[in-house]
Amino acid sequence: MNKKPNYYNHNGFLMPMGFPIEGFTSALQYQAQESDIFLVTYPKCGTTWTQYILWLMQHQGEPLSPSEKLETYIPHLEEVGKETVEKLPKPRVIKTHLPYNLTPYNPQAKYIYVARNPFDCLVSFYHHTRGFVQHYDFTDGTFDDFFECFIRGKVDFGDYFDNLVPWYEHKDDPNVLFFTYETMKADLKSIIIKIGNFLGNKYLYTVENESIINKIIVNSSLQKMKKDQQRWSSKRPENMPSFVRKGKVGSWKDYFSPEQKQRLTEKFIMKTAGTGLENLWLD
Numbered sequence: 001m002n003k004k005p006n007y008y009n010h011n012g013f014l015m016p017m018g019f020p021i022e023g024f025t026s027a028l029q030y031q032a033q034e035s036d037i038f039l040v041t042y043p044k045c046g047t048t049w050t051q052y053i054l055w056l057m058q059h060q061g062e063p064l065s066p067s068e069k070l071e072t073y074i075p076h077l078e079e080v081g082k083e084t085v086e087k088l089p090k091p092r093v094i095k096t097h098l099p100y101n102l103t104p105y106n107p108q109a110k111y112i113y114v115a116r117n118p119f120d121c122l123v124s125f126y127h128h129t130r131g132f133v134q135h136y137d138f139t140d141g142t143f144d145d146f147f148e149c150f151i152r153g154k155v156d157f158g159d160y161f162d163n164l165v166p167w168y169e170h171k172d173d174p175n176v177l178f179f180t181y182e183t184m185k186a187d188l189k190s191i192i193i194k195i196g197n198f199l200g201n202k203y204l205y206t207v208e209n210e211s212i213i214n215k216i217i218v219n220s221s222l223q224k225m226k227k228d229q230q231r232w233s234s235k236r237p238e239n240m241p242s243f244v245r246k247g248k249v250g251s252w253k254d255y256f257s258p259e260q261k262q263r264l265t266e267k268f269i270m271k272t273a274g275t276g277l278e279n280l281w282l283d
């Protein structure tokens with residue numbers, strides 16, 4: 001039998017073993033506030049990069065000290081539960097991997113959704129799952145093992161497409177900003193400006209401030225984020241790739257067999273039919 005990561009099953013929704021179960025239950029009960037900003041992603045789609053960009057936008061592009069943790073300021077709702085989030089001063093910025101129907105909703109709150117192509121997401125998720133020993137016990141799992149879990153949607157936070165498609169259907173809502181990891185890689189400046197315009201208030205100053213934008217781009221670069229990774233990730237075994245890893249578009253081609261490529265492409269086409277999503281990543 002194939003090796004499987006260790007999850008707990010919460011009414012059909014899989015969660016990392018290392019997450020306290022109470023966090024998930026209480027997360028679902030969080031009352032979204034009018035001033036809340038939610039950063040929503042499926043795992044491995046550029047969450048931490050965007051999370052740090054939001055933090056840098058709040059701090060004139062100045063970096064987070066190596067002795068601090070990003071999650072103190074922008075916590076992961078399902079990991080910490082609603083009580084911790086409620087202690088944050090408003091306006092709150094909250095990270096979540098929840099699908100649309102489970103995400104706390106307020107029509108005045110703002111939702112930033114970052115998507116990434118499922119092929120690179122899968123590879124990144126494989127390394128993530130191997131690396132977090134305390135969450136998954138999957139250090140000796142192979143790429144093929146993980147592929148089978150992902151394609152069946154039997155991974156933590158559920159099926160990739162069940163997260164992406166309903167959020168994508170809301171991409172033109174006035175309180176939703178949707179963009180992709182690939183666009184961040186291609187033109188980060190335009191994404192920072194989009195975020196500034198979308199959030200307004202204390203984020204708006206960035207839009208016309210070239211030197212702050214440049215500072216944000218430099219301080220959120222892959223090279224800079226590879227330094228002092230304890231700011232966003234717990235320690236991993238020496239032989240595992242670091243949390244901030246390759247940060248590339250298209251490196252899935254080094255992992256997928258032709259058959260795996262075909263199977264995920266077929267699932268992509270089936271799950272996204274009629275949504276327009278097929279134009280985003282499939283050639």
Ligand code: A3P
Pocket residue numbers: 041042043044045046047048049120123124125127220221222223225243244245246247248
């Ligand atoms: P790879 O594993 O493909 O390298 P998340 O934060 O949602 O878990 O996403 C993690 C992915 O984002 C990883 O992808 C990681 O390397 C990448 N990433 C993190 N910081 C980045 C940055 N500054 N620039 C580009 N990619 C980054």
